[in-house]
Amino acid sequence: MSDLNKFYKKKKILVTGNTGFKGAWLSETLISFNANVVGLSKDIPTKPSMYNILNLNKKMKTYFFDIKNLNKIKELIKKEKPDIIFHCAAQSLVLKSLQKPIETFNTNSIGSINLLESIKNYKKNLAIIMVTSDKCYYPTKKGYYRENSLLGGIEPYGASKAMAEIAIKSYYESYIKRNKKINLVTVRAGNVIGGGDWSRNRLLPDLFKNWKKNKIIKIRSPKANRPWQHVLEPVGAYIFIAKKIFKSKIFFKNYNIGPKGTSNLTVINLIHLINRNWKLRKIKFKIFEKKRTVEATNLNLNVAKIKKELGWENKLKINETIKFVCEWYGVYFKKNGDIKKITSDQIKKYFMLW
Numbered sequence: 001m002s003d004l005n006k007f008y009k010k011k012k013i014l015v016t017g018n019t020g021f022k023g024a025w026l027s028e029t030l031i032s033f034n035a036n037v038v039g040l041s042k043d044i045p046t047k048p049s050m051y052n053i054l055n056l057n058k059k060m061k062t063y064f065f066d067i068k069n070l071n072k073i074k075e076l077i078k079k080e081k082p083d084i085i086f087h088c089a090a091q092s093l094v095l096k097s098l099q100k101p102i103e104t105f106n107t108n109s110i111g112s113i114n115l116l117e118s119i120k121n122y123k124k125n126l127a128i129i130m131v132t133s134d135k136c137y138y139p140t141k142k143g144y145y146r147e148n149s150l151l152g153g154i155e156p157y158g159a160s161k162a163m164a165e166i167a168i169k170s171y172y173e174s175y176i177k178r179n180k181k182i183n184l185v186t187v188r189a190g191n192v193i194g195g196g197d198w199s200r201n202r203l204l205p206d207l208f209k210n211w212k213k214n215k216i217i218k219i220r221s222p223k224a225n226r227p228w229q230h231v232l233e234p235v236g237a238y239i240f241i242a243k244k245i246f247k248s249k250i251f252f253k254n255y256n257i258g259p260k261g262t263s264n265l266t267v268i269n270l271i272h273l274i275n276r277n278w279k280l281r282k283i284k285f286k287i288f289e290k291k292r293t294v295e296a297t298n299l300n301l302n303v304a305k306i307k308k309e310l311g312w313e314n315k316l317k318i319n320e321t322i323k324f325v326c327e328w329y330g331v332y333f334k335k336n337g338d339i340k341k342i343t344s345d346q347i348k349k350y351f352m353l354w
């Protein structure tokens, strides 16, 4: 039995946002380590959804309510008494944040604080991984961010994540620090790709949805440079950090999570790479470059801190990441393709690299 299996077996884990893209991969992975996983989500955000595809409703209990409801979170925590919490619930889309700023700020900032408020007097050992985003940094021309770079988004999503970071730190300093049982980390991951993402206005879901309809995909920001990483990388990093900090003495840190520099690619180069690995009919695209965009053009994450302090680094090279992505969607679109098997094979393959 691997160390991860030993550690996670029978641990009670709360995954917020378990019906979303990352939350579903994280829950499936934890369940494969025999953890006892419960979830909290507002809804099932997409159709199709990874949560439904993997039949997670049969493998874990999910509480469906809004994270803005403090009393309900308190009740859940009291009832389930988790050992580890992975907080992934969020309004996670930049474009939607422009249409629904108040909802975004309330969910991402106040929602995070509701969770901390409900555990601040917790009596058991507890590790908490608070998922924010690399968009929490104030965008600069250079677009290169370390953990001590200035916080602050220029659009509501990024700003809500910066607010969450500031609020979490203040909550830690003011209350949680006194509770010797709790260890807490905020994680700022870069752009995530992988099978099972069906979110609106995200590059890869748009690409594969349009491919299926034989439509040409419009590329808005071909030169945008991003630290692409497979969803199993942040999932693996969260699992790794939680194990590391569980029972450690009074721990509060924040870490960037992303690939080493070589996995940074522009959108257009990413699409070329996908097309080279895509075994089915080619993906058609056309560039409709917009002059002004609220999203930063360059985003590079310095990931030296997590390597130095915890010994974590991403495992997959960009070619392997794209292979995983194309393999997964290839099976999904194949008649009678076994999607549960490919998901579980990819989880196994990924953790063999540890």
Ligand SMILES: NC(=O)c1ccc[n+]([C@@H]2O[C@H](COP(=O)([O-])OP(=O)(O)OC[C@H]3O[C@@H](n4cnc5c(N)ncnc54)[C@H](O)[C@@H]3O)[C@@H](O)[C@H]2O)c1
Pocket: 016, 017, 018, 019, 020, 021, 022, 023, 040, 041, 042, 043, 044, 045, 065, 066, 067, 068, 087, 088, 089, 090, 091, 092, 093, 107, 111, 131, 132, 133, 134, 189, 190, 191, 192, 193, 199
């Ligand atoms: N996907 C990425 O590229 C990426 C990159 C960096 C950071 N992140 C962060 O990772 C986390 C997970 O992202 P994702 O892509 O899986 O998101 P997602 O949109 O796929 O899922 C969001 C989840 O949060 C839940 N949720 C939304 N609002 C809620 C509310 N008010 N109350 C309770 N639950 C609510 C949804 O039901 C769903 O389960 C988010 O915090 C996101 O900001 C994502």
